[in-house]
Amino acid sequence: xxxxxxxxxxxxxxxxxxxxxxxxxxxxxxxxxxxxxxxxxxxxxxxxxxxxxxxxxxxxxxxxxxxxxxxxxxxxxxxxxxxxxxxxxxxxxxxxxxxxxxxxxxxxxxxxxxxxxxxxxxxxxxxxxxxxxxxxxxxxxxxxxxxxxxxxxxxxxxxxxxxxxxxxxxxxxxxxxxxxxxxxxxxxxxxxxxxxxxxxxxxxxxxxxxxxxxxxxxxxxxxxxxxxxxxxxxxxxxxxxxxxxxxxxxxxxxxxxxxxxxxxxxxxxxxxxxxxxxxxxxxxxxxxxxxxxxxxxxxx
Amino acid sequence: xxxxxxxxxxxxxxxxxxxxxxxxxxxxxxxxxxxxxxxxxxxxxxxxxxxxxxxxxxxxxxxxxxxxxxxxxxxxxxxxxxxxxxxxxxxxxxxxxxxxxxxxxxxxxxxxxxxxxxxxxxxxxxxxxxxxxxxxxxxxxxxxxxxxxxxxxxxxxxxxxxxxxxxxxxxxxxxxxxxxxxxxxxxxxxxxxxxxxxxxxxxxxxxxxxxxxxxxxxxxxxxxxxxxxxxxxxxxxxxxxxxxxxxxxxxxxxxxxxxxxxxxxxxxxxxxxxxxxxxxxxxxxxxxxxxxxxxxxxxxxxxxxxxxxxxxxxxxxxxxxxxxxxxxxxxxxxxxxxxxxxxxxxxxxxxxxxxxxxxxxxxxxxxxxxxxxxxxxxxxxxxxxxxxxxxxxxxxxxxxxxxxxxxxxxxxxxxxx
Amino acid sequence: xxxxxxxxxxxxxxxxxxxxxxxxxxxxxxxxxxxxxxxxxxxxxxxxxxxxxxxxxxxxxxxxxxxxxxxxxxxxxxxxxxxxxxxxxxxxxxxxxxxxxxxxxxxxxxxxxxxxxxxxxxxxxxxxxxxxxxxxxxxxxxxxxxxxxxxxxxxxxxxxxxxxxxxxxxxxxxxxxxxxxxxxxxxxxxxxxxxxxxxxxxxxxxxxxxxxxxxxxxxxxxxxxxxxxxxxxxxxxxxxxxxxxxxxxxxxxxxx
Numbered sequence: 001x002x003x004x005x006x007x008x009x010x011x012x013x014x015x016x017x018x019x020x021x022x023x024x025x026x027x028x029x030x031x032x033x034x035x036x037x038x039x040x041x042x043x044x045x046x047x048x049x050x051x052x053x054x055x056x057x058x059x060x061x062x063x064x065x066x067x068x069x070x071x072x073x074x075x076x077x078x079x080x081x082x083x084x085x086x087x088x089x090x091x092x093x094x095x096x097x098x099x100x101x102x103x104x105x106x107x108x109x110x111x112x113x114x115x116x117x118x119x120x121x122x123x124x125x126x127x128x129x130x131x132x133x134x135x136x137x138x139x140x141x142x143x144x145x146x147x148x149x150x151x152x153x154x155x156x157x158x159x160x161x162x163x164x165x166x167x168x169x170x171x172x173x174x175x176x177x178x179x180x181x182x183x184x185x186x187x188x189x190x191x192x193x194x195x196x197x198x199x200x201x202x203x204x205x206x207x208x209x210x211x212x213x214x215x216x217x218x219x220x221x222x223x224x225x226x227x228x229x230x231x232x233x234x235x236x237x238x239x240x241x242x243x244x245x246x247x248x249x250x251x252x253x254x255x256x257x258x259x260x261x262x263x264x265x266x267x268x269x270x271x272x273x274x275x276x277x278x279x280x281x282x283x284x285x286x287x288x289x290x291x292x293x294x295x296x297x298x299x300x
Numbered sequence: 301x302x303x304x305x306x307x308x309x310x311x312x313x314x315x316x317x318x319x320x321x322x323x324x325x326x327x328x329x330x331x332x333x334x335x336x337x338x339x340x341x342x343x344x345x346x347x348x349x350x351x352x353x354x355x356x357x358x359x360x361x362x363x364x365x366x367x368x369x370x371x372x373x374x375x376x377x378x379x380x381x382x383x384x385x386x387x388x389x390x391x392x393x394x395x396x397x398x399x400x401x402x403x404x405x406x407x408x409x410x411x412x413x414x415x416x417x418x419x420x421x422x423x424x425x426x427x428x429x430x431x432x433x434x435x436x437x438x439x440x441x442x443x444x445x446x447x448x449x450x451x452x453x454x455x456x457x458x459x460x461x462x463x464x465x466x467x468x469x470x471x472x473x474x475x476x477x478x479x480x481x482x483x484x485x486x487x488x489x490x491x492x493x494x495x496x497x498x499x500x501x502x503x504x505x506x507x508x509x510x511x512x513x514x515x516x517x518x519x520x521x522x523x524x525x526x527x528x529x530x531x532x533x534x535x536x537x538x539x540x541x542x543x544x545x546x547x548x549x550x551x552x553x554x555x556x557x558x559x560x561x562x563x564x565x566x567x568x569x570x571x572x573x574x575x576x577x578x579x580x581x582x583x584x585x586x587x588x589x590x591x592x593x594x595x596x597x598x599x600x601x602x603x604x605x606x607x608x609x610x611x612x613x614x615x616x617x618x619x620x621x622x623x624x625x626x627x628x629x630x631x632x633x634x635x636x637x638x639x640x641x642x643x644x645x646x647x648x649x650x651x652x653x654x655x656x657x658x659x660x661x662x663x664x665x666x667x668x669x670x671x672x673x674x675x676x677x678x679x680x681x682x683x684x685x686x687x688x689x690x691x692x693x694x695x696x697x698x699x700x701x702x703x704x705x706x707x708x709x710x711x712x713x714x715x716x717x
Numbered sequence: 718x719x720x721x722x723x724x725x726x727x728x729x730x731x732x733x734x735x736x737x738x739x740x741x742x743x744x745x746x747x748x749x750x751x752x753x754x755x756x757x758x759x760x761x762x763x764x765x766x767x768x769x770x771x772x773x774x775x776x777x778x779x780x781x782x783x784x785x786x787x788x789x790x791x792x793x794x795x796x797x798x799x800x801x802x803x804x805x806x807x808x809x810x811x812x813x814x815x816x817x818x819x820x821x822x823x824x825x826x827x828x829x830x831x832x833x834x835x836x837x838x839x840x841x842x843x844x845x846x847x848x849x850x851x852x853x854x855x856x857x858x859x860x861x862x863x864x865x866x867x868x869x870x871x872x873x874x875x876x877x878x879x880x881x882x883x884x885x886x887x888x889x890x891x892x893x894x895x896x897x898x899x900x901x902x903x904x905x906x907x908x909x910x911x912x913x914x915x916x917x918x919x920x921x922x923x924x925x926x927x928x929x930x931x932x933x934x935x936x937x938x939x940x941x942x943x944x945x946x947x948x949x950x951x952x953x954x955x956x957x958x959x960x961x962x963x964x965x966x967x968x969x970x971x972x973x
Contacts, residue, residue, distance in 0.1 A: 017875035018794030022802070025787045028846050029802045033809030036820040040812075049685070050379060050401035052819070069710075070692050108959025112952065115896065119951035121904045121921075123928045124944035127553075127937070128721075136548030157492075157550035159700060180896060181852070184889035185859070218859035222852050229810040229848070243493045246550035247699030248692055254813050261815055262376035264688040265401065274816040281811045289804075335915065338756075341926035342934050346754030353757045367756025368910060368922070369929040376815075380911045384822035384831045555935045559730040577934040582730065 037278060044272035050265040061272040071273065074251045077163050081252070082231040084164075088171040089227050090220065093178025100179065101186055111183070115176040122173070126240020129169045130156065133241075162242050162250040170237050174230065178223045185219025232277060253277055332622035335364040336609070337381075338392035339374040340643075344577040348642035352443070355635040361625050364389075378612075382407055387612035389622050395431040395442055395606030396679035402610065403434050409611045409620055410437040411627040418631065423651045425668060427676040428606045440608035441627035443636075444645035447664055448572040448605050448677060449503035451593040456564035457485050458591075463567075469596045470508055470537060473568070477544045480567035488541060489557040489566035492550035494695040496557075496571070501538050501694050502603065502678060503570045503595075509534040511601045511675055519681040521715040526708055535697070535704050542698055550699070561590060572605065573660060576644040592660035594667055602667045605677040606648065682715070689714035722746065722941035729937050745938035749946055753939050755926035762927065762943050765920035769903060769950075771834060772919055776841035777898045780849050783842065784894060785887060788853025789879050793865045803850065810847035817844075818911060825912070832914030840912045841902050849894055856890040857883060892958045900951045920947060 047057045065071050096114050100107045117125070132138040133156035143151040155161035155168075197207050235254040238244060244251040253273060260270035334356065340349040346367075353363040366388060368374040375398065378391035382402070393399045402408050415421070415438035421429060424442060432440045451473070453466075458476070461483035467473040477487035490496065506514050509530060516525035525531060546566075549557075558578040560566035569575065579590055586592055594602060609630065611623040629635055636647035641657055646664045654665040667673050678687050693710040696702070721729060722745050724738040751761040758764070791799055809817075821840065822831060830836035860883075868878045884891075906921035913919065924947050928940045 016794060016796045018790035018796040018799065021786050021790045021875070022796060022799055024783055025806060025846060025850060026802050028843050029806040029809070032817070032821065032824070032843050033812075033847075034805055035824070036817045037808070037812070039820045040816060049683070050399075051383060051405060051407075069696075108956070111959060112955035115955045116948070116952060118896075119900050119904070119948045119955070120944060121924075121947075123925065124940055127940070130551055134548045134552070136546060154547065157547060162550075177897065180893045184856070184893045187889045218855040222855040225807070225851060226848060232811045233813050235813065242551045245494065245695065245699065246492055247696040248494075249699070257813055258815055259688060260685070262379060263372040263684060265398065265684040267819070269685075270816065274812055278808060278812055282808060286804075339930075341755050342930040343754050343936070344934055345930070346756060346759060350757050363757065364915065365757035366915060367758075367926055369926040373907070373925075373929070377907075377910045380818055380822050381831075383819060384826040384911070386826065386831050386914075553935070563730055581726065581934050 037275075040271040040278075041275050043268055044275050046268050048267040048271075050267065052267060057268075061268045062276070064269060065272050065276065070248050070251055071253070071256055073248055074253045074256050077250060077252050078231070078234070080163055081167060081234065082228065084167045085170055085174070085231050085234075086224060086227050088167065089174045089178045090223060092171060092175040093223065094182055096175060096179035097182040097186065100183060111180065114179055117173045118176045120173075122169075122236040122240040125173070126169075126237060129165070129241050133157075133165050156242065157246060159246050159249040162246060166234075166237050166241055166250060169241060170230075170234070173237070174227060178227070181223045181226070182216060182219050185216050185222075232281065330618070331360055331362050332618065332625050333362040333364060334389040334622040334626050335366055336390045336392075336626070337366040337368065337374060337378050337388040338609075339368055339371045340392075341367045341369040342577075343581070344642055344644065348639050351638040351642060352630050352635060355632070355638070356626060356629045359625060359629050361622060361629070382612050385615070387614050389614070389616075389619055390441075390609040390611055390626050392443075392607060393440065393610050394677075394679055395428055395440065395604075395608040396677065397431070397681075397683050398679065399440065399610050400434070400683075402612070403439050407613055408439045409613050409623055410439055411441060411611060411624055412438050414438075414441070414624050414627045414631075418628065420631070423649045425604060425648075425650065425674050426671065427604045427674050427680060428648060430676070431606065431680050432608060440610045441630055442606050442608045442648040443630050444607045444639060444643055445648055445664075445668075446572050446574065446605040446607070446645045447594065447603055448499050449506060449570060449595070449603055450573055450575070450660070451503065451595075452558075452561060452569045452571065452575055453567055453591045453593070454561040454564055455589055455591060457483075457561070457567040460564070461485060461567065466591055466593060467596070470504075473596075474540070477541075477568065481544065485564075486546045486560055486566035487544035487568065489560040489569040490541075490545045490549050491552040491554045491557045492545070492699070493552070493554075494691050496554055497695045497698040498678075498691045499572065500541060500570045500698075504538045504541070505534050506601045506603060506675060507596050508537050511599075511673070514601065514675055515681075517715075518678050519676070521682075521686075523712050523716075526712045526715070532704055532708065535707055538694075539697065539704075573644050573646075573664070576658065576660065586659040592663065594660075594663055599673065600667075601673050601675040602664060603675050603677055604668075604680070606680075607645075686715050722749075722938050722945060724938050726936055726938060745936070746942040746946070748936075749927070749939045749943035753927055753936070753943070755923045762920050762923040762947065765918050765923055768913070768917050769919040769921070772837055772841070772909065772913065772917065773899055773902045773950075775838045776845075776902045777895055779838065780842045780845045780898050781891060781894045783846060784849025785853045785884065785891070786879065787846070787850040788855075788857050789883050790875075791850070791854045792857035792860075793862070793878075794875070803854070806847045806850060810851075814844055814908065818908075822911065831912055834913070834917050837909060837913040837917060840908055841905070844908070845898055845901065849898065852890060852894060852897075853887065856887055860886060896951075896954060896958060899954050903947075903951055 043052055044061050045056050045058065046053050047055045100110050100114070133153070135141065135154040135157060140151060140153040143153070155165040197211065233254050234252050235258060238250055238252055238255055242250045244255055257270045257273040260266040260273065338349060340346060353365065356363045368377055371394065375393060378388065381387050399408065420438065428442055428445065432438055432442060457480060461479040463476045463479050467476050480487040490500065505517065513525060513530055513534070516522045517531065554571055554575070555578050557569050558571070558575045561569055562579060562582045562584060576586065584590055594600060609626065611627070631648065633649060633652040636649055637652060637656065640647045640661065646657065646661050646668065647654060650668065654662060657665065682690070690711055693707065693714050697707045720738065723741050723743070725740070725742055728738060749761055750763050752759055753761045790796065791803055825831050825836055830839060864882070865878065868882050873882070904921060906919060906925045909919040909922055924943050927943050
């Protein structure tokens with residue numbers, strides 16, 4: 001999806017063996033994912049409440065969705081959150097990867113330490129963040145007690161900044177994984193290739209730019225796409241840290257969808273929300289991929 | 301002899317449901333097995349649900365426990381499993397409109413046999429009954445009544461602020477909050493999460509607006525009531541309370557707010573009667589260390605937030621028998637008393653002696669004797685969707701300065717189907 | 718977090734977050750493991766430990782095997798329409814799992830796969846497939862294509878090239894995939910609740926019951942201890958997997 005599509009002579013095999021290998025994937029993609037998407041699409045056109053019904057109401061749910069302040073605010077929050085989260089995780093993850101990569105001894109332990117936040121579910125760490133960022137209990141209080149009475153750090157309880165507090169906490173959790181992916185990218189480079197390049201007298205900077213960086217490019221693409229899926233599905237951290245508050249200040253689309261799916265027993269509206277998100281993702285990513293595909297073809 | 305009567309009730313349920321457990325063990329059908337899905341998982345809740353499981357066992361049943369914390373989560377799993385054809389024998393819901401869709405789609409078994417034999421209609425409060433009985437059939441067995449809008453106060457904080465008497469009106473309450481503020485305490489310990497904001501709102505609506513306005517807004521969704529100056533006053537009073545919370549309030553869990561009362565750093569909290577469990581685990585007693593106010597004045601309403609088991613239809617032919625035994629067991633007087641004393645709620649039955657319950661619960665039982673003071677919780681009247689949409693408006697208003705007329709309009713829009 | 722788990726509830730109520738506990742107590746850890754109430758039962762979180770292991774092992778192995786195979790097939794073997802399928806699969810990664818739960822329950826219900834170990838493993842494999850496929854596809858796509866063509870010229874078949882050439886080149890990525898998948902499956906409880914059935918409920922269901930209660934009294938020290946206990950298994954995986962990076966370190970040193 002993110003790679004360069006190379007056009008070379010197709011492998012002439014009577015029956016491409018890849019097809020057999022891809023059968024489970026095809027089943028999952030078509031039956032489960034496409035099927036579920038079409039199912040959601042259909043439900044979004046009905047008046048389903050707790051359970052699916054088939055009383056079609058046209059686009060009424062979509063009208064309701066886009067008349068809903070909370071949904072619109074959720075989309076806005078996601079637009080703020082996603083780029084910051086992506087940039088933050090990639091930058092921090094890259095720094096950590098470089099740090100660990102240089103550290104020949106103890107690298108493994110360092111890696112485990114940086115990865116550890118990823119293992120802790122937000123159900124409990126959310127509470128710690130809540131306390132740390134609470135102006136009466138956490139960092140603000142502590143710094144004031146150390147003699148800086150004017151110090152302010154109250155993002156979590158501030159309508160305009162709560163979403164940034166969530167950015168902070170999720171970067172802390174996600175950066176370790178990005179580091180691991182980039183490290184794997186760095187270390188997946190076959191030593192033979194590098195040795196061969198050296199034997200051929202390719203200068204070191206060329207090795208970096210034409211072998212190492214492109215290779216990391218793929219790792220970056222993997223990480224970015226992974227983070228993007230996490231951003232779109234952002235839910236746990238919000239529930240654990242702010243429950244969407246103060247007020248509705250840190251609401252996000254996935255939380256809107258989840259709240260309506262079960263708690264508010266409005267399956268149809270939730271499905272409409274999910275459909276809008278899926279279509280938005282396609283609308284944003286498809287042109288990008290098409291352009292990359294074209295560029296690759298032109299080059300070839 | 302509540303224990304004995306419990307046994308007899310349970311046994312008769314068993315017999316009526318077609319079993320002959322004690323009479324002929326050799327030919328008796330297997331003991332009824334009930335997988336019970338609920339959200340009671342913490343210490344006190346756990347002890348409470350254990351009394352139900354024990355009673356069910358004593359009545360000859362087998363209780364398979366599926367506990368899932370978080371009521372929304374538990375209901376989500378129940379719904380998914382019903383949709384997937386693998387339903388639990390019984391699932392806990394709030395006694396509300398939450399399971400109306402399931403009834404409409406014919407997915408629930410009724411427990412009419414038990415309800416009629418035990419004369420549920422005679423001892424259950426009408427507001428509770430209305431949520432369980434649909435088209436003349438009983439679709440759920442009630443277990444407990446919570447009251448979400450109690451006003452709790454720390455006696456230590458009140459002493460420190462020089463407040464002598466318990467507030468008897470909103471005017472008194474605001475005076476007390478001012479004194480607490482002057483004494484350097486947190487006047488109102490509030491957890492700024494949407495559902496808690498809404499509890500404060502309901503407390504104001506019920507006490508400042510009165511039962512009549514409460515019903516016209518939540519039950520009738522009357523646009524004129526929503527636009528009325530009386531409702532405007534309710535909204536203004538609600539927002540006025542916001543001036544008394546501390547900066548750390550947003551996002552705080554309710555129990556952290558209660559901890560502020562327990563340690564005497566805050567004066568008042570408006571929250572359901574489950575806070576008694578927090579006070580109890582800190583060895584504090586009602587009347588001695590903290591006070592509880594159900595409402596202001598002799599006519600103040602008591603909001604009924606009920607929990608009830610529903611009974612999904614399933615392929616298992618033995619399920620109805622297990623379901624009916626469960627319905628009979630959990631509503632029996634002895635089970636009700638044992639459960640309530642651990643859960644902090646009050647019994648669903650009006651016909652049992654509640655003198656063994658704690659001070660606040662006894663207050664509640666007393667108020668409930670006056671039928672005109674019983675009010676349903678918001679979810680008893682509104683669909684979950686309407687309720688949620690209104691909650692969004694209210695939490696937004698609580699957290700940000702907004703024109704009240706606009707808020708009235710938004711609420712009208714949220715409640716318009 | 719660790720500090721909180723060592724405090725008593727009375728101290729936590731005081732709200733002094735950075736204060737060191739006046740009296741260290743392991744009580745909370747003991748309670749979390751074996752005596753905290755999570756429903757009718759009060760057996761802590763230990764009950765689901767082996768269930769969790771039984772779910773994580775197959776879910777991780779199968780998901781990685783399929784992901785690697787998919788990635789390899791997509792990167793090197795130009796099967797018609799495969800890119801489109803992959804795009805479809807990736808779209809699935811953007812839909813919240815809960816939205817997919819209803820249709821999946823209806824799909825698997827009639828196949829008697831709801832409420833069994835096979836069912837929960839299948840569900841985990843399905844939900845992880847987009848990401849697993851993505852990471853391997855991009856990893857293989859980054860390798861020089863000449864490597865693959867040379868192997869083809871040497872007469873290597875589909876599976877031989879995969880097993881003998883490509884998998885060894887993907888060891889660091891295999892480790893990353895294992896870390897991701899094992900962590901994800903280990904921490905899941907909502908899918909476990911719906912698809913695993915009573916007999917196979919993972920440990921996190923009890924953890925959630927401890928930590929996520931809404932209207933019950935809360936014991937933060939026990940919550941923290943239970944969370945830390947539950948996270949020990951992923952942590953062990955991270956530490957052990959370090960070994961597999963040693964090979965990579967040699968490679969990393971080469972380029973210096």
